[in-house]
Amino acid sequence: MSSSRIITQDFDYIKAVSLGEALESLAKDGARVFAGGTDLLNKIKTARDNPKLLVDITGIEELKGFSFSEGCLLIGAAVRLSFLEDEKVITERYPALHEAIKSLGSVQIRNMATLAGNLCNASPIADTAPPLMVYDAEVEISRLHNTRIEKRIISLKDFFTGPGQTVLQKGEMVTGVRVPEPMASSGAAFGKIARVTMDLAKVNCAVWLKREEAVVAEARIAVGGAAPVPVRVEKVEKALAGMRPSSKRISQAAALVGENLSPISDVRSTAKYRTDTASVLIRDTFFPAWKRSGGEEITDE
Amino acid sequence: MEKRDYHYLGKDFPRKDGFARVTGKEVYPSDVALNGMFFGKILRSPHPHAKIKSIDTSEAEKMGAVCITYRDVPDKYFNVRLVSVPRSTYMDWQILSNKVRQVGEPFAAVAAETEELAQRAAESVKVEWEILPSYLNTEDAMNATENLIHDHVYLEDEKIEIKNNIACMRELTEGDVTAGFKEADVIVENEFVTPRVYHCQLEPRSSVCKPEPDGGVTVWPSTQALHNTRILIGELFDIPLNKVNVVRVTGGGHFGSGIHTNRVILINVALALKAGTPVKIIPDREGDIYEHCRYPVRYTLKVGAKKDGTLVAGEMKALVDIGSHHIQAFAFLGVLVGWWHSLYRCKNLKYKGIAVYTNKAPSCAMQGYGAPQVTFGVETTMSMLAEKLGMDYLEFRLKNYVGLGETFWGQGPTVRSTIRSDGVEELITRGAELIGWNNRQPPEKKTGRYRRGIGMARGFHTSGTGAPVPGEVKDYTTAMVKINEDGSVDVLTSLMDQGGGTLDAAAKLVAEELGVPFDKVGISPADTRSTGYDVCTHATRGVYCGGGAVLEVARKAKEVLLEYASRILEAPVHALKTRPDLEREQGEVYVDGMEEKSITIAEVAQTAMNNDWGTAIFAKSHRMIACPPAFTTFFVEVEVDTETGRVTIERVVAGSDAGVVINPSLARGQIHGGFYRGAGMALLEDTHYDEKTGRLTNLGLLTDYKMLGPEDLPDEEHFQTFFANTYEPTGPMGAKGIGEAALNPVPAAVASAIQNATGIWFTKLPILPEDIVKALRQKKEGIATFEPEKDKNHTIEREFLKIRSF
Amino acid sequence: MNERQIVLEVNGKEYKLTVKPNELLINVLRERLGLMGTKYGCGVGECGACTVLMDGNPVLSCQMLALSASGSKITTIEGIAQNGRLHPLQEAFLDEGAVQCGFCTPGMILSAKALLDKKPNPTDMEIKEAIRGNICRCTGYINILRAIKTASLKLSERSR
């Protein structure tokens, strides 16, 4: 028996001031990174988690970094989503990420939640995962080795291992997300189908395209909500590569998505609907991505 | 009596209770704080159907908590809803029982100094359960012959055996249906299914109770029914009513979930009495969601018509899944046929309704009390009939609707009165014009992925449950009006305002009648000790019945005032008139035709006091002797994405016949709100139970009980509202109700618009994108019906056949 | 048991409080400071009834530990009328009939205030987005949207 009104679990809390301190605390049993808390507190309230120690990382200066230089966007783990949604760099260069953030929760949620938290929570419908996956983002993971901070970088597409599960080991945390600058003549967009506007997705997706003249040179497509983790749908990507887009051809390619998916039926939707609409969503998201890549308007031919 | 120019009616003023609400000062039940107050927590069943073998509260007690279980509460059966008369009120409730009948059913409660301690104490209680087979749908429930949800219930003193989990039934026949159908040229028959919507009033239903030194209690509950709550508490705890004081506090939304006295209140009283100190209970949302929901109805409706559009026969068979307890399902079965009967004229009718217990949250009234459910099927059927006959929807409705001079059933078969004001034609004609009905294209003409559709539906709600002859439902209001020595006025009544502006309307009526400035009229805080009985604010009766009673009392108080004034002005009472003098910010009494002879109301009141004549005051109970329908019509335009099934509401034209409109901006607010909840019922709101665990699939969290948000609804620009120009002769200064009428036709109108866009009639609500996509795939040509998935073994026909064999 | 001192500035007044790590800001505001204008509606971040402004930004007090709020400036509904004068938003909510039961009103007004503080002349879409996280079960939002627009006009007239 638990209650959304009150927390009865006993845990300790530390507001870390340095990464070293945070990592040290994280090595303890039952320690959890506490960022915006928008996922974690609900897990505690509904008794799905029972931590011993919350390590609040939002006060750590070195994790508040946000920079765009040398072809790479760097977002520290303590950066809140509301900060990102108004950032010009993101609106202009990473519109798919911008769209995903805008669609996530409410103003209040985004004022609290972090980007890294959205990823580390590892929900199959995390809205920022598909765009970050198609932008080929990497996560920077840190841990303490003796007293030295060690970092490793892994690609986001290898980060998720199951619903609520990631490659993170005990004592490790994500310290930042790196997103390479999209190449010239590329474009991306985000799409989401949900019950209402403020909602978790039934399915979401991001489409990234590299255009050469009137042809899709390369496509990266990630879909969330239709498998245990957000997935890249290679079948569709391959089918799109080299294509001169027309409505019909895009549809045909998008229809292949089912082969990469294994959705379930739950309180939000049915497995069938998810598969069916994933292809519609990919197609719908293709158009703005294509446009952003500088592509001409697609006709029905 | 007729319409005239009013000083306050029809004009907008900031609501009197508004200041407190925008500054965070309004006190809701969950905000009441008292010295020495404990916090209460309710323990809720994890099982859908089980018996307590043993329960151990010793740990909790060691922590300093006060605990109650079924052993600590009066062992009495009752019904939580006291709106109907006792002879039609089935009693199957106990405050706490050793048997639980749904997940989330309270079985014990604890109170402790802090909420955290109370929660910990609650978590420490150990229970051994004997698990019983559970019934999560009506089919399983009706097949059961043992381990029933209730073995017996009470009706007054009579003990009634329950069979096959059937809670009650109701039948009605008028004319000869068989003969009627023989006359029919066309017949339409469908099965309709409506959802188990959760009220989701924003404040979970809370309560505070303080035991008084004299053995009585003071209670600050979340309720729509002050006096019924008091009577129930008095009865159950054997406390004389003059020691049970129930205080009016604003609730954070009700929508029908507070017509009955929520069990939280009774548990609260029991806890406070045992603790000997005030106790407050604020249920968490996960608890509240297991306490109440809208009645889901599954019914077949068969209607026949002649070529000229005359309706000749109709038959309805309804199955209502009432959940774990009876919140007057008998009355509900009555209104189902009542609403149908009063929508369209038809000589030959046959109805049978069955209410079935299941191991789910108890269903109860929610805005419309069965009318949205019935209107959905009836309006859909009317449109289908019109289509078959090649008639326009509007023409067909105008021909058949029950209107002026005909009989209206305001609350089932026993509450009837004659319709004296009828704006239906105006609503239909003007609405059609505004939406562009004549340019509406048939579904066959629509192509492409995104398809627009225009639909319509009409309906009504009763204004209260008054009638010349009292029926099954109680209906009257008591009020007191007092003119103070400075010319200001106190209005004291136990009438509740659910946010719609009922009390402001009452204040306006008083100001208008007495001729005093509006801000001189104050609504006094009320409790059951200082006020007389009011049945409760339900059935859209606030303005019509409540306002009507207050106005009646104001008239009487005015008689006293004028009698005093006549002594001063030396003119007969019948020559005196009153009016507001806005310069002096006073009401004045003047002699008709000799306006220089005048005196302020303050002066009259003071002179009366100084001469020991007395105060101009009056108190009285008043019952309205009619139940006029407040008609509404909704025209809705939607866009359907045929690939994702997503429905966007593009445009709404809502017409309301509320008689004389008292608070225009609040009345429009009622329409907006009604539409929003109706559209939610049409498009997404529902609750489902996991058949294995008996739990809600949304786990009681709002994360997965979704409602439409501001971005999902049309803008004001695309939401037109208008009012019919009518005057209700029996109403207070011509007014009728509005509240529930603002929702009733909405689901039907949305379904009609979806049909116009897609060519598919959906007969099950909500109409989810998943269903739309599926239906479009199945559909071949022309018009189709997408029926709810039927289990061949559990058709309504079969269930009804079974009942005959009982 | 792991109690800590925190400092909160609430509605311009400084409070030093001792709290446990598991205490939620909403309960501290309501139970300890008696600021009952902050409401509980869902406890899971969906309804916005518990919205308060933290350093000017709307956040959910049901989703926040009191400890993590330490050192910040909190504004609750009780803190936005100045010297007994209603904030234009409060006036507009009254004038436009945007208040029914009123339970959502505190959170709604705070969300709107944060928006207008940042963007004095928001578009309709921006207003809707800004109150997406505040459920109103009564009004159907239309009068609320109008009230926010009215207040925005009033405020921009004033600043002119």
Ligand SMILES: Cc1cc2nc3c(=O)[nH]c(=O)nc-3n(C[C@H](O)[C@H](O)[C@H](O)COP(=O)(O)OP(=O)(O)OC[C@H]3O[C@@H](n4cnc5c(N)ncnc54)[C@H](O)[C@@H]3O)c2cc1C
């Ligand atoms: C009302 C509501 C609406 C929501 N709507 C959406 C939505 O539309 N789309 C969506 O995708 N999500 C949504 N969410 C989920 C949530 O807000 C996001 O996932 C958010 O980004 C989580 O970030 P946080 O900082 O609050 O994470 P926290 O709750 O602090 O953490 C989440 C998890 O990640 C871990 N963690 C956090 N940061 C790190 C780190 N740096 N290193 C290692 N582990 C870490 C925590 O230990 C925890 O297990 C919603 C939540 C709520 C309450």
Ligand code: FES
């Ligand atoms: S109570 Fe905090 S969002 Fe609902």
Ligand code: FES
């Ligand atoms: S006014 Fe009741 S919830 Fe908004």
